[in-house]
Amino acid sequence: MTTGSRTTTWRAGALVLLLAGVACLILWSEQSSPEHSDQDPSATRTGSAVSTPDGTIREESSGDTLARPVAVSIPTIGVTSALVGLGLNDDGTVEVPANPGKAGWYRLGTRPGAPGSAVILGHVDSIHGPAVFYRLGTLHPGDQVDVRLADGSSVRFRVRSVTVYPNAGFPAEQVYAAGRGRVLNLVTCGGEYDGTRGGYQANVVVNARWMSTTPG
Numbered sequence: 508m509t510t511g512s513r514t515t516t517w518r519a520g521a522l523v524l525l526l527a528g529v530a531c532l533i534l535w536s537e538q539s540s541p542e543h544s545d546q547d548p549s550a551t552r553t554g555s556a557v558s559t560p561d562g563t564i565r566e567e568s569s570g571d572t573l574a575r576p577v578a579v580s581i582p583t584i585g586v587t588s589a590l591v592g593l594g595l596n597d598d599g600t601v602e603v604p605a606n607p608g609k610a611g612w613y614r615l616g617t618r619p620g621a622p623g624s625a626v627i628l629g630h631v632d633s634i635h636g637p638a639v640f641y642r643l644g645t646l647h648p649g650d651q652v653d654v655r656l657a658d659g660s661s662v663r664f665r666v667r668s669v670t671v672y673p674n675a676g677f678p679a680e681q682v683y684a685a686g687r688g689r690v691l692n693l694v695t696c697g698g699e700y701d702g703t704r705g706g707y708q709a710n711v712v713v714n715a716r717w718m719s720t721t722p723g
Contacts, residue, residue: 572621573618573619573620573621573656573660573662573720574618574656574657574658574660575592575612575614575618575656575657576590576612576618576619576625576627576654576655576656576657576662577589577590577655577656577657578590578654578655579610579627579652579653579654579655580652580653580654580655581643581646581650581651581652581653581693582650582651582653583645583646583647583650583651584642584643584645584646585642586610586639586640586642588608588609588610588629588639589609590609590610590611590612590627590654591604591605591606591609591610591611591612592611592612592614593611593612593613593614593628594613594614594615595615601613601628603628603630604628604629604630604639607630607632607633607635607638607639608638608639609629609639610627610628610629610639610640610693611627611628611629612625612626612627613625613626613627613628613683616683618656619654619656619662619664619691620654620656620662620689620717620720621689622687622688622689623684623685623686623687623688623689623690624681624682624683624684624685624686624690624691624692625654625690625691625692626682626683626691626692626693626694627654627691627692627693627694628693628694628695629643629693629694629695630695630696631643631695631696631697631707631711640693640695640711643669643693643695643711643713644669644671644695644697644711644713646666646669646713647666647669648665648666648667648668648669649665649666650665650666651663651664651665651666652664652665652666652691652693652713652715654691656723658723659722659723660720660721660722660723661720661721661723662717662719662720662721663717663718663719663720663721664691664715664716664717664718665715665716665718666713666714666715667714667715667716668713668714669711669712669713669714670711670712670714671697671698671709671710671711671712672709672710672712673698673708673709674707674708674709674710677710678712682694682712688716688717689716689717690714690715690716690717691714691715691716691717692712692713692714692715693712693713693715694710694711694712694713695710695711696709696710696711697709697710697711698710698711
């Protein structure tokens with residue numbers, strides 16, 4: 508739960524997103540990034556954003572032919588949410604959903620079900636109370652996560668691990684660019700809330716592995 512006028516957001520380094528990681532901050536306003544649920548990244552890009560050795564971000568072809576994700580369902584914790592598309596803000600920080608009740612897919616990365624690490628982010632709370640990923644940290648290995656794609660197909664994942672990482676130790680490269688396996692990482696804020704240090708001091712990361720893709 509939240510107190511006062513605070514809301515949750517995540518932040519990453521400007522040009523070194525995959526290396527700098529994601530930090531949980533609390534802002535004293537309800538300003539958030541615009542939603543992009545109606546945008547199809549494939550119309551303007553051919554691959555995913557990756558970090559190069561010099562720390563810049565470039566586009567890399569991934570051979571990803573899957574439709575964009577439009578919804579996520581996590582039955583164990585009662586989550587059913589449409590997915591908005593998330594990119595980067597002008598200052599290089601990761602966009603977050605404008606609506607605390609909706610989760611967002613990092614559209615500059617892998618599409619769920621394709622080789623690589625797909626990332627879905629959601630708020631843990633808002634000034635109004637629990638948000639979409641409030642119970643994310645209560646998941647256990649074996650729990651099911653389903654992602655529905657725009658063409659009506661669905662991708663099923665099984666949770667492998669639930670880990671809390673301090674902001675300074677967020678494993679960004681592992682979360683955003685973990686090899687060729689078909690991986691889904693769900694991210695929200697967690698750990699201790701300390702208003703004097705900017706908000707939540709950790710990230711909850713749920714790592715799930717691909718199980719099946721069912722055609723629409």
